[in-house]
Structures are given as structure tokens and as C-alpha cells.
Amino acid sequence: MQLTAENLACSRGGREVFAGVNFSMPGGEALVVTGRNGAGKSSLLRMLAGLISISAGRLALTGAENDATLAEQSHYLGHQDAVKPSLSVSENLRFWAEFLGGRDAIGAALEAVDLVPLADLPAAYLSAGQRRRLSIARLVAVQRPVWLLDEPTSALDVPSQKRLAELMRGHLVGGGMIVAAAHGPIGLERARELKLGPA
Amino acid sequence: MILGPHVDFIVAAYAVTVFVVVALMAWVILDYLAQRRILGDLEERGVTRHSGRAGKVER
Amino acid sequence: MAVIDLANPTRFLAVVNRVLPWLMAATILAFAFGLARVMYAPDDYQQGATVKIMFLHVPAAWLGMMGWGVMTVAALGTLVWRHPLADVAGKAAAPIGAAFTFICLVTGSLWGRPMWGTYWVWDARLTSVLVLFLLYLGVLALYWTAEDPGRGSRAAAILALVGAVNIPIIKFSVEWWNTLHQPASIIRSGGSAIDPSILMPLLIMAGAFTLLFFTLHLAAMRNEILRRRVRSMRLMQASRA
Amino acid sequence: MSAFTALLARDMRIAIRVGGGALMGALFFLIVVTMMPFAIGPDLALLARIGPAILWLGALLASLLALDRLFATDHDDGSLDLLMMGRMPLELAIAAKGIAHWLTTGLPLVLITPVLGLMLNVELGAMGWVSLTLLAGTPALTFIGLIGAALSVALRRGGLLLAVLVLPLTIPVLIFGVAAANAAIVGPAPFGPPFTILCALSLASFVLGPIAAAAALRHGLE
Numbered sequence: 001m002q003l004t005a006e007n008l009a010c011s012r013g014g015r016e017v018f019a020g021v022n023f024s025m026p027g028g029e030a031l032v033v034t035g036r037n038g039a040g041k042s043s044l045l046r047m048l049a050g051l052i053s054i055s056a057g058r059l060a061l062t063g064a065e066n067d068a069t070l071a072e073q074s075h076y077l078g079h080q081d082a083v084k085p086s087l088s089v090s091e092n093l094r095f096w097a098e099f100l101g102g103r104d105a106i107g108a109a110l111e112a113v114d115l116v117p118l119a120d121l122p123a124a125y126l127s128a129g130q131r132r133r134l135s136i137a138r139l140v141a142v143q144r145p146v147w148l149l150d151e152p153t154s155a156l157d158v159p160s161q162k163r164l165a166e167l168m169r170g171h172l173v174g175g176g177m178i179v180a181a182a183h184g185p186i187g188l189e190r191a192r193e194l195k196l197g198p199a
Numbered sequence: 200m201i202l203g204p205h206v207d208f209i210v211a212a213y214a215v216t217v218f219v220v221v222a223l224m225a226w227v228i229l230d231y232l233a234q235r236r237i238l239g240d241l242e243e244r245g246v247t248r249h250s251g252r253a254g255k256v257e258r
Numbered sequence: 259m260a261v262i263d264l265a266n267p268t269r270f271l272a273v274v275n276r277v278l279p280w281l282m283a284a285t286i287l288a289f290a291f292g293l294a295r296v297m298y299a300p301d302d303y304q305q306g307a308t309v310k311i312m313f314l315h316v317p318a319a320w321l322g323m324m325g326w327g328v329m330t331v332a333a334l335g336t337l338v339w340r341h342p343l344a345d346v347a348g349k350a351a352a353p354i355g356a357a358f359t360f361i362c363l364v365t366g367s368l369w370g371r372p373m374w375g376t377y378w379v380w381d382a383r384l385t386s387v388l389v390l391f392l393l394y395l396g397v398l399a400l401y402w403t404a405e406d407p408g409r410g411s412r413a414a415a416i417l418a419l420v421g422a423v424n425i426p427i428i429k430f431s432v433e434w435w436n437t438l439h440q441p442a443s444i445i446r447s448g449g450s451a452i453d454p455s456i457l458m459p460l461l462i463m464a465g466a467f468t469l470l471f472f473t474l475h476l477a478a479m480r481n482e483i484l485r486r487r488v489r490s491m492r493l494m495q496a497s498r499a
Numbered sequence: 500m501s502a503f504t505a506l507l508a509r510d511m512r513i514a515i516r517v518g519g520g521a522l523m524g525a526l527f528f529l530i531v532v533t534m535m536p537f538a539i540g541p542d543l544a545l546l547a548r549i550g551p552a553i554l555w556l557g558a559l560l561a562s563l564l565a566l567d568r569l570f571a572t573d574h575d576d577g578s579l580d581l582l583m584m585g586r587m588p589l590e591l592a593i594a595a596k597g598i599a600h601w602l603t604t605g606l607p608l609v610l611i612t613p614v615l616g617l618m619l620n621v622e623l624g625a626m627g628w629v630s631l632t633l634l635a636g637t638p639a640l641t642f643i644g645l646i647g648a649a650l651s652v653a654l655r656r657g658g659l660l661l662a663v664l665v666l667p668l669t670i671p672v673l674i675f676g677v678a679a680a681n682a683a684i685v686g687p688a689p690f691g692p693p694f695t696i697l698c699a700l701s702l703a704s705f706v707l708g709p710i711a712a713a714a715a716l717r718h719g720l721e
Contacts, residue, residue, distance in 0.1 A: 072586050080580075082581050091509075095506075098501075100586075125492050204372075212310075212365040212368040215361065216318070216365065226353070227477040234487075238487060376543065378617050380536050385541075388618075395526055399523060
């Protein structure tokens with residue numbers, strides 16, 4: 001499995017956000033996208049997720065399931081948590097697992113983010129960090145080879161950050177790949193760095 | 200008791216009233232049982248209403 | 259002293275638990291007595307047997323209005339004294355008042371069909387009750403939409419007070435609108451003195467319905483207190499985990 | 500459960516929970532219809548004659564105004580991004596949301612129509628026909644409204660913009676809905692043709708609405 005970007009460019013509203021981005025990564029590797037504010041970290045991730053169109057260049061995932069697009073093989077963890085306050089924690093997770101076509105692993109996923117005691121609680125009661133963890137549980141409940149994480153550690157406390165790092169390591173060991181946008185360290189020792197914008 | 204030519208309307212009026220009152224009672228009773236059940240659940244898990252330990256120093 | 263005691267929700271719950279069975283028994287007795295009197299009440303010389311609908315309709319109308327009265331008092335309690343039970347009392351009164359207003363509307367139109375030949379006329383009195391019902395639905399929608407009970411009950415309290423000020427104005431304008439459009443074409447037996455053989459059962463039924471209202475109201479208040487307890491426990495649970 | 504039914508069930512569940520919008524459309528409908536006689540006057544003969552038109556107008560406004568937040572909530576909390584990334588085509592996801600919305604908002608409108616008909620002095624038999632036309636026509640309103648809801652999210656403007664965009668598109672539905680209802684009640688024109696056209700409009704919008712809404716979301720949210 002290989003994720004390749006050639007000469008990728010993004011322009012939004014006539015303004016060029018970034019251009020000439022090249023990388024190529026095999027399965028089992030992680031790429032951390034860094035850069036100052038406005039350098040286009042989030043835009044790059046959204047482009048990988050298929051949410052914004054590619055202005056120029058080429059993006060390809062080879063060697064995985066043949067007829068699925070990159071977006072359909074990716075998990076996208078954006079700034080918002082996609083959590084409905086009136087549904088309970090487990091209802092929220094079950095919906096995304098069913099929608100994303102995943103296997104039935106709700107219990108294990110809640111276990112992985114340590115939300116089992118709160119499973120029946122309406123999500124409206126959750127704190128920002130707990131909502132984030134519920135959002136992360138989605139990545140565990142449904143198996144997808146590519147994880148696109150936009151500042152995944154925001155709102156998480158130190159133990160939760162450690163747990164996330166473990167999940168990410170497990171995902172890499174299983175042959176998956178991670179592209180993460182971050183300002184600080186996200187707990188991955190052997191990640192390549194892609195610096196966006198002028199140095 | 201003779202209800203005359205409009206018996207249908209009188210019976211209907213009483214039926215609707217009984218229905219609404221029974222619905223109200225059912226709402227009150229079922230709601231009570233549901234809240235009790237959730238409270239019981241929460242208490243079983245050791246959740247309390249007041250942050251009993253919050254004030255104390257944890258060692 | 260007693261008031262201060264009742265202000266504590268826990269103490270209030272204890273009182274409700276003690277009082278509720280008695281209130282229920284009283285309600286059942288009053289209804290048994292009232293319905294027996296209703297059965298033997300004579301027919302009205304104009305309305306015939308349909309006067310029996312009045313034994314439901316009139317008390318329901320009174321209680322529909324009283325429900326708003328309870329909400330208004332509770333609203334003052336919420337906004338002025340910030341009394342914790344006032345919130346609960348106002349919220350519990352809304353669906354019950356709405357239900358009685360609904361009974362009033364339905365029984366009224368079931369009475370109107372044989373008497374006036376139509377289920378509904380835009381008569382000033384009927385229309386005012388309909389507007390009251392709509393106001394109730396608005397309050398219920400407000401409670402239903404607000405996720406935070408505290409904010410919801412303050413908003414509903416304001417709406418209840420605005421409604422209390424507005425209801426007479428609405429009533430007046432509806433009457434003006436109605437007389438403007440429609441010369442008095444409806445025969446009503448109002449004005450003439452009601453015969454005691456009808457008045458007595460009516461009053462007993464009104465008493466029975468009032469007891470029913472308060473029984474339901476206290477029970478609904480108890481539910482509401484429990485619901486808030488559940489909420490605070492869940493908040494506690496989320497903050498611990 | 501497939502992705503389609505999962506989304507359908509989720510939206511219906513949210514609608515009937517606290518804070519959801521189910522029945523709010525029906526409540527709005529009730530109030531709008533009640534306001535009409537205050538403007539027109541309590542003349543029962545007149546009300547009976549224009550009753551179907553009042554009911555149709557009320558249903559039109561109620562089903563459109565209730566659509567306002569359909570995509571906006573999903574957009575605000577990030578769910579829309581994930582819905583767009585799913586394996587299920589966005590068009591189908593939108594159709595699922597539309598069906599859930601119609602079941603929780605449009606169907607209650609149809610169900611309370613007979614009660615409102617009583618207040619407008621429309622006869623019980625005639626009421627059945629009006630309800631039938633609404634049952635056939637409100638899906639068209641919802642699915643045309645989806646387009647407006649998608650556009651207003653893409654433009655990040657809510658509220659009246661939706662009504663301004665969509666109301667002109669619903670004119671055919673209104674024409675044939677009221678025509679079918681009047682044909683059934685007073686004649687002399689036959690009921691069949693306008694009703695068939697009404698059903699056709701619903702079916703067509705069931706296909707076109709999600710497609711256009713998906714296009715609006717895809718291009719608008721870049």
C-alpha cells in the first residue's frame with residue numbers, strides 16, 4: 001500500500017494556500033504535517049479526505065482495495081467531533097459504525113477510549129475531551145487503512161493523549177498509515193515530518 | 200338515565216375526557232417509574248448527587 | 259416555617275409521598291359522587307341531555323385557565339424569588355393545563371355539533387380558549403426545545419407572564435373581532451340562572467376535577483424533581499469519569 | 500443495518516428527542532391556520548370555500564420553515580464531512596435525511612389536517628380528500644425544500660433565504676394540490692388528472708431534490 005502525492009496544490013477563493021507538495025509513504029508509516037497558522041495543514045487533510053477538490057497535482061492510494069476511493073478508505077478526525085448531544089454515547093458510536101460500514105466492535109472501541117462507564121449517558125453531558133475521545137472511538141470501531149487526524153490531541157488530557165498514541169502505534173503496526181496535522185508532538189516517535197509553507 | 204337523540208356526542212365527550220385523563224395519568228406514572236429506574240441505575244454505579252469527595256485531599 | 263420546610267426538594271418529596279395517596283383517594287371519591295349526581299341530573303329544557311357534556315366542559319375550562327394561573331404564580335416565583343420549586347411547579351403545570359384546555363375544546367365542539375349544527379364556530383369564547391391552547395403549546399414547545407432546564411424554565415416563566423398579561427387583551431380583541439363580523443346568531447342559555455339541580459353536580463364535578471388537577475400536578479412535580487436529580491447525577495458521573 | 504437505514508433511524512431519533520424538531524412543524528401549521536380566520540373573518544361559508552387553499556398554504560409554509568436546520572446542524576458539528584466521505588453516495592444520504600424529516604414533520608401535518616378542517620368548516624368527507632392530496636404532495640415540498648436547505652448551508656445563511664429560494668419552486672405543487680382538493684370537493688373538473696400530476700411531482704422531486712442538494716453541498720462546502 002502506498003499513498004503518493006505529486007506536486008499537490010491548493011487554492012481557496014483565488015488565494016494559493018500551498019503548492020508543490022510531494023510525499024510518498026508506505027503502509028505502517030506516519031506523516032506529521034507541520035507549519036504556521038494558515039499554512040494549509042487542515043486544507044491538506046481535507047483534500048486527502050476528498051472534502052475539497054485538488055487544484056493541481058495528483059493524489060493516489062495504490063495497493064489497497066481496488067475500487068474504493070481514498071476518502072472511502074480514510075478516517076477523518078476534524079476539529080469538530082460529529083457527536084449529537086441528544087443521543088447517548090453508545091448510540092452516537094453505533095450510528096457511525098453502521099454508517100461507515102464497520103464491524104460490530106462498539107464495546108471494544110469504547111473500551112479503547114475508556115468511555116465504557118458513560119456508554120448510556122446522553123452525549124450532551126460530556127466534556128470537550130470526552131467528546132473527542134468518543135470521536136476517536138470511531139477510528140477503532142471501523143477498520144480503515146488511512147487515518148487523517150487534524151490536531152488529534154487537542155482537548156485531550158495527558159492519559160488520553162497516551163492512550164491515543166498507543167492506538168496510533170497499534171494502527172501502524174497493523175500496516176495502516178497516519179497523516180496528522182499538529183503543532184506539537186503527538187506521541188509518535190518515528191514519524192516523518194512534512195513542513196508546509198515558507199520556512 | 201335517557202340520553203336522547205344526541206347520545207353519540209355525549210358518549211364521545213366522556214370518552215375523550217377519560218382518554219385524556221388516562222393518558223395524563225399514564226404519563227405521570229410511566230415517567231415516575233422511568234426516573235426511579237435511572238436513579239437506581241446511577242446509584243448502583245456509585246454516582247452521588249453531591250461531589251462528596253471533591254473537597255477532600257486525595258492521597 | 260412550613261414554607262421553608264417545603265422549599266427543600268427532599269422534604270417536599272417526603273410530603274408529596276405522604277399526601278399523594280390521600281389526594282388520590284379524595285379524587286376518586288369526589289368523581290364517584292359527582293358522576294352519580296350527574297347521572298341523575300335532569301335534562302336542560304333547551305339543551306336536552308347534551309347538558310351532561312357541560313359537566314365536563316365547564317370544569318375543564320376553569321382548570322385550563324387555572325393552569326395558566328398556577329404557571330403565572332410559579333413564574334413570579336422563578337423570576338422574582340428564584341425559588342427552586344417554582345421552576346418545577348411551572349413546568350409540571352403546563353402539560354396538565356394544556357390537557358384540560360384540550361378537553362374543554364373537544365367537549366365544546368362535541369356539544370356544539372348537535373346544538374349549533376357545526377363542530378366549530380369562531381365564537382369569541384371558543385376562540386379565546388383556542389388561543390389559550392396555542393399559548394400552552396408554545397410553552398410546551400419551549401420546554402421541549404431547551405436542553406438546559408434552568409434556561410428553559412426562565413424563558414417559559416417570561417412567556418407565562420407575558421401570556422397572563424396578554425390573555426385579557428386577546429380576549430377583548432377576539433370579542434371585538436367577532437362582533438364586528440358576526441351579529442349574535444348563536445343561541446346560548448347563558449345569562450339565565452342555572453337550576454340548582456344542575457348547578458350542584460356541576461360544582462361537585464368542578465371540585466373533583468380540581469382535586470385531579472392537583473393530584474396530577476404534585477405527581478408531575480415529583481417526577482420533575484427526580485428528573486433534575488438524574489441530571490445532576492449524570493453531570494457528576496461525566497465529570498468523574 | 501445498512502448505512503441508509505442507520506442514517507434514517509438516527510435522524511428520526513434525534514427529531515423525537517428533547518431539542519428535536521418533530522411536531523414543531525405541525526404546531527406551526529396549527530397556528531398559521533388558526534390565524535387565517537382572524538384576517539378573513541369568521542364567515543363559515545367563506546372559510547369552507549377557501550379551506551383547502553388555507554390548509555395547503557399552511558402546510559407549504561410549515562414544511563419549508565421546518566427544513567431550515569436540516570443540514571446546518573450536521574454542518575456545525577462536523578457530521579456532514581463524514582456523511583460526504585461515506586461509501587454511500589451523498590445523494591442517498593440526503594434522501595435518507597429527507598425521508599426521516601418527512602416522517603417526523605410532514606406526516607404529522609397530514610395527520611392533524613382533519614382537525615384543522617373542522618375549524619375551517621370543511622366537511623368531513625371533503626377533509627379526507629384534502630388529507631389525501633397533502634399526503635401525496637408534502638413529500639414534494641420536503642424534497643424540493645432539501646435543495647434550499649443545502650444551498651443555505653453552503654452559503655452559510657439560514658432562515659428566510661431558504662423560503663425565498665424555494666417558495667417559487669413549489670408553485671406547481673401548490674397549484675395541483677389545491678386543484679385536486681377542490682376538484683374532489685366541489686368539482687366539476689375530475690379529480691384524477693391534477694392528483695396524478697401531484698404524485699408525479701412528488702416522485703420527480705424525490706429523485707431531483709437529493710441530486711441537486713448533493714451538488715449544492717459538494718460545491719458549496721469546498
